Amino acid sequence: MTLHPAIAPMRTTCPYCGVGCGVLASPDGRGGVTIAGDPVHPANKGRLCVKGAALGETLGHQGRLLAPQIGGQTASWDQALDLVATRFRDTIARHGPDSVGFYVSGQLLTEDYYVANKLMKGFIGSGNIDTNSRLCMASSVAGHRRAFGSDTVPGLYEDLELAEVVVLVGSNLAWCHPVLFQRLAAARAARGTRVVVVDPRRTASCDIADLHLALAPGADAALFNLLLAEIHARSLDCGENIDGVEVALAAARATDPAQTGLTRAELAQFFDLWLGSDKVVTVYSQGVNQSDSGADKVNAILNCHLATGRIGRPGMGPFSVTGQPNAMGGREVGGLANMLACHLEIENPAHRTAVQNFWNAPRMAERPGLKAMDMFRAVEDGRIKALWIICTNPAVTMPEADRVARAIAGCDFVVVSDMMAQTDTTRLAHVLLPATGWGEKDGTVTNSERRISRQRRFLPPAGQARDDWRILAEVGRRMGWRDAFDWQHPAEVFAEHAALSGVAGALGSDFDISDLAGIGVAEYDALQPFLWPQSAARCGGRFFGDGRFHTPNGRGRMVAVTPRAPQALDAAYPFRLNTGRVRDHWHTMTRTGLSPRLSRHLAEPFLEIHPADAARLDLAPASLAEVTSPHGRAILRVLVTDRVTPGHPFAPMHWTGETAPSGRVDALVPGRVDPVSGQPALKSAGVAIRSFAARWFGFAVCAGAARPDCDYWAKAVLPRGQQLELAGQEEPGDWTEYARALFGLKGEPLMIRDRARGLVRLAFLQDGRLQAALFVAPEPVALSRSHVAALLTEEGGLDLLSGRPGADRPDEGALVCACFGIGVNSIARAIATQGLTSVEAVGRALRAGTNCGSCRPEIGALLQAGMACRAAAE
Template structure:
């Protein structure tokens, strides 16, 4: 057995992990106690990393038109297609779409090939969807894309404002750091600004439940309040900024009452927030997707930054605007130029910068203007302008807005290459050529987290099948195109050295991003590189950016950006908000394989306010649909009083691989921010309606059930197979007949039971004494077996007894609350009844809340609910 330190591949926190490897298998993953990002703590997704590995569902070999081909043939095909496409249609007809899941070395080589040697700037990334508005706002205000905070600022600040961030679920390790900091400093105040009451509100001293999209009103009004109450740092503004008078003039009519009315807030609560901010020097504003994923996201980010600049709360301990990223290498992608509107090493498209990069690369076909951003890139493909498209490590058919448009783009594009580790995704089904890419644990490289710390992701085991790392695939294509002298990389360390050298090339302090001191690392030093925060300059001046009040603009001053806030307009019954769940990641190609990660929230559901549900004739667990002019989603109703009237919440994770009509992107129009190009993924409108159901079903199957044609189905992984819930408007008998083909197995032995009068149908099939599938259909969902029992079927003996046995099943553990230790709500309530009266006591009794801590808000809610029931009973 050996241990290896590496970095988690999930969110932008960038947690260090320690993997235990035995032979060719990762058997355990724990937190790295020496890593600065997490000091040993991991969320449940991180602790389950070892369970996501293996060859199940993996893409093992290159496939051309569905047939296995050699790597040599695949590389030759790509090179030939690129040459032909450029010769026939010009370089602007080719494009790459990359991912924050790539390593910086992968990103760098792809960016260099496209922008320096193929003459196309049409290379963008799915990070466009999560942080590009922050990038644009940083550049407008600071002159460069600089995040001026670190996680330590969350510890030392006296006021933390969390905007559009459910960090308790999306960045659990950072959230638990905040919890610990508040415990150490009870005077620390926390304000959460969010349209939903989320788990993050558990530690909030104040929750401002604003109308969706009204963030810029709150902060523009705050700037006015600061001016009117003498809370502007006049000296800092005079010495280090420009633009404040124009900005104040643009928002002069936003008084307290106007802001409160526009945002749907109580003026007293709004005034409390403004007063706290005005009187607290050490203030951090941490903002995430709820702010950035907007048609006015850049303005919203600048409205936040404006307040920090006007008060001088930036570039010092415990103060600053802190954009926290969604993906593990969203920051690294920005550093190497992975966005279509930037060059490498934080350079843009000025003539001097184009010339600098061209000389460094010795590039013969250097681009001279930005390319198409993500949504525009796929729209161009749908319009027939993009002829060759290479997609790496992402699933745009699920994640991009207006998924029907994306599907048209993939179908119309003449040649689509998809590099991925998973064979079946919504995007991969449209590929002409599939390339098996090495995922986390099978390749080497670096990532940069939200606080600018560069960490190593290390190869733990040999690639599965014929998988190759992305940098190598791209390098092979470049060499096949005759560019070997420019792409002669023997390993990722060589790529990193070149990336680092470019960052320092003719820099001399003109750019904050500078890791030139790392350009001479040997292969051994690269292999052993410890986490390090940039800048890492050759002159040993590694001071924090902006600490001296000097910005990276032409005059060295920050710009306070004038803006006029806007509100999105609702057009249907329900506004749709989207986001992540606690235990899942992106389109679930990794986390969807782990049974315990599907227990906290299992089947695809739509969360709505109880009053809206009642108005539509819906109760908890009913089947509902949300529909607008773009499309429709169907899901089980989940009542959530933390959602305001007229709003809904839909998780982003479901794809056609896990549910029918579960892609929320089918409801999201392709509206983007005019500055950043980031889509408005957090806001759409739809009508809600009940869906009549004549048959409910539960199916356990050894293999994934292909349930196309059913009105609603959703699938999760369980031990030894999959569990699929079914809802349909046809009778159980007709649904059973419809499913007959999907469940057929010539080698199986079948036992069946049917009560036609009551519509009760049950069927169990086995193969060599093991259950192949177990089917239960009934008009009443409550008459079906519970998930807890169905999840044990892989270990049970098939036969007649099984068909009748679920009525005497073991007690249900209830909704899963703690995924780390698999503790259900029923167990928690029982422990409370036995005397556990605190989160700590529950942890002592059941271990819940003692690992990643992300279940603690729910534990508190159950404790409160049980205590309230006792009080009411008394």
């Protein structure tokens, strides 16, 4: 056996949310990688959430796109790049520069983003480049620009630890930004920081809340308008150098408290907490931004901080937290259709000229391009005839996802650059270009506190994959602009970006990292995390604490906000669906879906629905619900819970055509957008719900690939195969033949059938070892899924078809702690038998909740249930 030396740990940055955690990646020389938190990175100081900790499980070549493809056939890079350059060049010649578009991603590195923006806006000459960050943070950008004159995040992560009160608005920080949640929880434990959660749902973040305000959906602006009016009533307005105060106050005083759905006592408690301490941080995220009035909601929050002067000083300020690893970096290079590089304004002729001169560009975009929703409408009606989609999956993630998929399918020429070979979007492309992924890429990202960190390559590219910036630059060269795109190393791209920021800084831009304009390869390789700006004038720190803003007159601006209720529901669609994320998955699971432990917590798409609604609709727990809107249809597993309010169910957005075709939730969401930011209202869809009339339900495991053929299926990866949840409205005539087709296996299975009860259980063995099993029942299948999954490739007989572990093999139950693989039954047993009374005690006994901490709210709920049982017994 050949031994390969281990490689020294590589300092890099996590590719998931916008926290931007530092990671130590240690390749073992045999294809494996050990992952740990970087103890010296300022964002996480060694902490990682379970997704980050599991990164080593997601780095294989399974499912990767390994070579260019044209029309579904393998092609050379030269063939593919020549075709892309030729088709884009010809389309522009015939129909003008606005006939093409780029749709890119907050998962790109800054260097990738910079090259894409330069190619489209400065050389093709169109503004038609937009990004999936439009779906998550565009309203924050718009609010910042209206209030501050620039897209500037004023504060730093350490403000969460310095604050006396932290308000989470539309942010389930515990699940979506777990490391920041850990920092906040630690501050609360150490300093008594008080926490308010403003969210219609009772989320995991409420675990540490001193006050949970379950306000009416969409009422965020009304709440902060009322706070602004209270600020004035208590004579606490102390913000200086601010315009628009009187008109903002007039709108605030006109707001009806009933819009919030909160009691006067709840409002008074919130006002007293917010106004009773100087050091207040208001953290907001998708629950605020993803709205057709998201920009106004952002400005309602900013108004309160501006009015009180609680901004840009230690422990105080509004704080937008981003959902993608480089949403901020994309904004910095002009990745949004309505911005120029380095926070310059595309509408400003002086800014356009400065960038054009710097780039020596032949034809600069003269106006904003099409924002995401408008871009796909233009694809649909034929105005955009050539489209390049990079590092994102809009056929799943865009509102009206089915309509978007049809638009892409009808486009004259579609290029998709991606890591993965099979996604809902790659299936629609004429040309596929294999891109490098995390661990193979080399560049920079910017987190939510403006900290720029390096992502470093520690693995070779998979197959023929290339970096996105190299692909874009090569197309630029083949379109005739060789000198402008002739970089050889990402350090050169970064240095050019930094030099352009110096031009922007001279024009008054907040974004200036010109100290790094002369950076070389060695310095770039050694670059440590730093806060922008970094220039001769200023290095890092907070913004606006000195009362100076980036507006033409240097004054901050309060914006008059008239709260708008969400669009009225149609009688045919009487439920308002909220969408979001789950704890252990991210985006469309092309990465997290490869990790068995991340798939064990919540393995299929589901609908959280209030018990009163479930009873009225005759929806039993674990049954299936059919959810419809005017735009699409989904089938989801029913989860009955009072975490949601009546009439307002919730569903996560992660599942795709690869993992659960009927669980594509964004197919239900309408394409309404905020008129200021262009951000879609992804958190609000009018839907109808009814029971899905399945005649049979199934659960299956298999060591190989499965080919489901039924009305509902959801797939999740296991350590030695995969598991499937199945259901259908028509029962197969022959279950053995169905199972053979499902698993692609021949031979006679072991079989138990109870015709009277409608039960079927089949198992395929090879050399005495389980290869696949199928369990069928007329109701949702009840068995120990973790036990059955653990039997794959083990020896067994008819006893394995019991679906339950023996007395000598305790059933872990559903996974709670993904870090240490601890299930609900193990925790419940320990609580009952050891008399555990705190989350800390459970941690000492089982280790559960002692690493990333994301499962602590669920452990707390189990403790409450255990104590209730003991109390009832006494």
